[in-house]
Amino acid sequence: MITASVKIFDTPSDLAESMASELKKIIDVVILNKNKVSIAISGGNTPMILFQTLGNNYKHKIDWSRVSIFWVDERCVPPESEESNFGMTHKFLLSVINIPEKNIHHIDGENIPFKEAERYAGVLRNNLRLNNNLPQFDIILLGMGDDGHTASIFPDQMYLLNSDNYCEVAMNPYTGQKRITLTGKIINNADRKYFIVTGMNKAKILKEILDKDNDYLKYPASHITEVEGPLKWYLDKDAACLLSSDQK
Numbered sequence: 001m002i003t004a005s006v007k008i009f010d011t012p013s014d015l016a017e018s019m020a021s022e023l024k025k026i027i028d029v030v031i032l033n034k035n036k037v038s039i040a041i042s043g044g045n046t047p048m049i050l051f052q053t054l055g056n057n058y059k060h061k062i063d064w065s066r067v068s069i070f071w072v073d074e075r076c077v078p079p080e081s082e083e084s085n086f087g088m089t090h091k092f093l094l095s096v097i098n099i100p101e102k103n104i105h106h107i108d109g110e111n112i113p114f115k116e117a118e119r120y121a122g123v124l125r126n127n128l129r130l131n132n133n134l135p136q137f138d139i140i141l142l143g144m145g146d147d148g149h150t151a152s153i154f155p156d157q158m159y160l161l162n163s164d165n166y167c168e169v170a171m172n173p174y175t176g177q178k179r180i181t182l183t184g185k186i187i188n189n190a191d192r193k194y195f196i197v198t199g200m201n202k203a204k205i206l207k208e209i210l211d212k213d214n215d216y217l218k219y220p221a222s223h224i225t226e227v228e229g230p231l232k233w234y235l236d237k238d239a240a241c242l243l244s245s246d247q248k
Helices: 014-035 045-058 086-095 113-125 154-159 184-188 201-213
Strands: 005-009 037-041 067-071 073-075 140-142 169-170 178-182 191-197 231-236
Touching: 005 014, 005 154, 014 037, 014 045, 014 140, 014 231, 037 154, 037 191, 045 086, 045 191, 067 113, 073 086, 113 178, 154 169, 154 184
Parallel strands: 005 231, 037 067, 037 140, 140 191, 191 231
Antiparallel strands: 073 178, 169 178
């Protein structure tokens, strides 16, 4: 079951500004306590705005030398592809900030998918602390598709939520494109989890998930929980348009 803190913003840009500020605060606290911080990030239009905001306004405000960046998922495409999550992040954030190359742990989408899933699992194992005998991120940023998928865990591949593997090969059921994704146990094990959701096309499913209404458990995003740490939802007003007033 989801219990969540919900924040709603007028525009995706307002959301990105607030999310960037929140990240700055958390990164500072985690670095103070642990000397370094690990973040798993997602692709998409709203994260792109967030990355632009971080690059423009937080280039010198965050100690990027102590930040390690990982990816929630990646399409099986080369980094120069317009579909590459890494490529987008590099363009709008990584090429702007002063972050050591060794702190960037991207999924190699051009590799053989099953081999890359195994390789990236090793990257997690070797670079993250263990909690509950699983690698643990300090922060994970998630999106949600208009079918309720998160990471690359689609409704027809719910088994990926409970896989004992850290990473798996998934397939976009609409295009047949293969992807590498973190699995549900790794996502849920993160210390802090954020959903960033924008657009009216997400509103109906978002309401079902937050209200725990109808057959909401058929959506992968509904299985991300607060068991290991807080879960917050950052929404624009279009995505939140169907939520009841007590949720707003």
